[in-house]
Amino acid sequence: MFPVGLTIAGSDNSAGAGVQADLKTMSALGVYGVTAITCVVAEVPGKVSAIQAIEPRIVAEQIRLLFEAFPIGALKTGMLYSCEIIETVCDTLRGCREPMPQPPPIVVDPVMVATSGDPLLQRDAIALYRERLFPMATLITPNLDEVRTLLDREVTSVAEMRTAGQELVATYGRAFLIKGGHLRLNPAIDLLCAPDGGVQEFSAPFVPGVSTHGTGCTYAAAITAGLAKGLSLSEAASEAKQYLATTVAHFLRWPREDGRTTDAL
Numbered sequence: 001m002f003p004v005g006l007t008i009a010g011s012d013n014s015a016g017a018g019v020q021a022d023l024k025t026m027s028a029l030g031v032y033g034v035t036a037i038t039c040v041v042a043e044v045p046g047k048v049s050a051i052q053a054i055e056p057r058i059v060a061e062q063i064r065l066l067f068e069a070f071p072i073g074a075l076k077t078g079m080l081y082s083c084e085i086i087e088t089v090c091d092t093l094r095g096c097r098e099p100m101p102q103p104p105p106i107v108v109d110p111v112m113v114a115t116s117g118d119p120l121l122q123r124d125a126i127a128l129y130r131e132r133l134f135p136m137a138t139l140i141t142p143n144l145d146e147v148r149t150l151l152d153r154e155v156t157s158v159a160e161m162r163t164a165g166q167e168l169v170a171t172y173g174r175a176f177l178i179k180g181g182h183l184r185l186n187p188a189i190d191l192l193c194a195p196d197g198g199v200q201e202f203s204a205p206f207v208p209g210v211s212t213h214g215t216g217c218t219y220a221a222a223i224t225a226g227l228a229k230g231l232s233l234s235e236a237a238s239e240a241k242q243y244l245a246t247t248v249a250h251f252l253r254w255p256r257e258d259g260r261t262t263d264a265l
């Protein structure tokens with residue numbers, strides 16, 4: 001049976017991040033992607049100009065219908081934006097997923113701020129992530145800005161990433177993938193910290209000068225695709241890191257009128 005992956009995320013009309021990135025990634029990895037859209041974002045790499053949240057009732061209905069009609073093998077959450085949407089997603093998933101004999105794993109990409117600096121999550125929604133969404137997750141995939149928000153301190157080295165990951169695992173009891181790209185080290189290092197205390201390191205060449213717009217979404221979607229195909233978390237994360245490295249190595253670039261460039265994976 002062809003595996004199915006669900007993404008609950010925002011729409012990026014420039015298609016580098018959000019549900020568009022998730023669908024492209026799942027397709028490339030042999031998984032049929034389905035979507036529940038949480039908000040529509042008018043953006044291009046480096047610039048967010050407007051956000052329209054989708055009514056929570058419609059978000060819930062998209063998820064409910066998909067669970068009724070498809071054998072969802074794994075799912076991910078991306079940009080959830082508001083407290084209302086986070087509450088709705090958690091309530092709906094509880095209703096649809098928990099009665100299943102084998103509830104599909106959940107990858108939570110705790111999207112908070114775009115690389116451009118634009119907020120993609122209301123400030124008071126972070127508490128709900130901690131209280132409601134993290135306890136349902138199989139894996140949580142923060143970058144170092146998100147780790148700083150979660151732990152209220154800077155992480156500036158791989159050694160500190162390891163301590164931060166172990167602290168997050170101890171607090172929430174879930175697996176964490178701490179993504180180290182923001183350290184700008186070559187190679188770029190990520191740490192998969194498991195609830196049993198194990199830490200696995202993934203590395204890939206750091207390609208300077210490439211816009212990283214959508215790398216977080218692509219990474220989490222690739223892990224979700226692996227889980228939907230029945231891989232273990234460790235296998236799925238390792239294959240996802242390789243897939244991400246390939247997309248970064250083959251990025252696309254278009255010249256612009258203002259002399260700058262637009263890059264995409």
Ligand code: PLP
Nearest residue numbers: 010017018079111114115213214
């Ligand atoms: N837009 C949407 C809809 C997203 O879901 C995300 C990240 O998850 C972004 C933008 C941010 O992309 P980046 O920070 O890679 O520019």
